[in-house]
Amino acid sequence: MLRVNFIRENKDRILKGLKTRNFKDEDLAIVDKIIALDETRKATQTTLDSSLAEANRFSKEIGNLYKQGKREEADAIKAKVTALKTHQAELSATLNKAQDDLETELLNLPNVPHDSVPPGNTDEDNEVFKAWENDLPVLGNDAQPHWELAKKYDLFDLELGVKITGSGFPLYRKKGAKLQRALINFFLDEADAAGYEEIIPPHLVNEDSARGTGQLPDKEGQMYHATKDDLYLIPTAEVPITNMFRGDILAEKDFPIKVTGYTPCFRREAGSYGAHVRGLNRVHQFDKVEIVRIEHPDRSYAALEDMLKHVEGLLEKLELPYRILRLCGGDLGFTSALTFDFEVYSAAQKRWLEVSSVSNFETFQTNRLKLRYRDENGKTKLAHSLNGSALALARIVAALLENNQTPEGIVIPEALRPYTKFDIIS
């Protein structure tokens, strides 16, 4: 959520940003609407405040008059206060409505894209920020997609997942289960070595948390909702981790804040179907190690670069062909200012699979979260928040299985062997 004052002061920038996100001309009116609602809110607030001040003065006077035994004078003033209160009730109804309307409109306004965000409508318009310079792996004609390999080596069982839960809930077994555990530990160790504090957060969050990072109301349909207790299953560790700092006022010396955590992620993915969702390409539950940073605004883009380097390092150690995309205006998430997606090449499917998304949200999340810091003048300012997958497992597994298949079995990359304690799946 953007601040109203920011919108007032940067109207042209906002409009330009909305155009990058392909807003139609008639939809740009939202900006003026927000400013108008805020005018109403301010004017009403001022009137109400002075009326309240008057009533407060009267009340104090009544107390004094009673003490002096001047009951009649006190009663006369009481009547005045009663009259004021009727007016105040109206004003506060107007104020509440203006605030609610303003909030609703603000929730509909996405983040301002960074200047480097390219124009475009769909994922096909994303800019290849860093291409894979080497040759892509070419497998023989007998190469199998990961869902076939999983059957061959008994690595995961989708039918059993269906029996236990439903489609999209894979059950990993044997070396498939061990591979999952190995990857999680590998990713966590790498994040730890890069200075991230490891935490294990709750896997269900309350409504305030879901709102804080922007899952509500934007992506309500994406989350599993435990209605009896009004809790949400987390779609990513970003939600509990970033909300650790909700409402905090940090000191400058607290920066940088770097936190990592492994969690399962639950996503409803309503409406998904077809060949692209086969196997592990798109599932309702997957494992992910997330990295989150809370940064000083001056250093958030340096932090973003640092995070890209970290994710690149992981993919290089896993020896997977990857490329980095800079998301275009049409594909950029609602809350993000700048997002880089990482894709690994799945040689058997002959397509790129998204395995990581690294974003700078600037103050969009921290405004909702009320996550601030005190600057050198003692003034509170909004911090910047960033996060990235480092990494999401299911598709990494898919690519590893496919790319590393040999007649002898699936070869485990060198860096992962200390974790799997086996070199090959055969």
Next chain:
RNA sequence: GGAGAGUUGGCCGAGUGGCUUAAGGCGCACGCUUGGAAAGCGUGUAUACUCCAAAAGGGUAUCAAGGGUUCGAAUCCCUUACUCUCCGCCA
């Protein structure tokens, strides 16, 4: 799940309707003092919104959250959340 007791500023803690502009203490910051430090003394010490061109200075709201009673609520009433104790269930 049942019964009871609680929730006050960064922290501890007083506060049973107007003397609260939330006492007192701790912490923190600055100053005085000191060769330097400690102690001591003094001053200051929340957040949000808002008024003012700005600064200075005002106003409003906030004592877990929301609602109510009252001219007036930290204080009385209702609802919810959370914490603690005991019981039940339980890895």
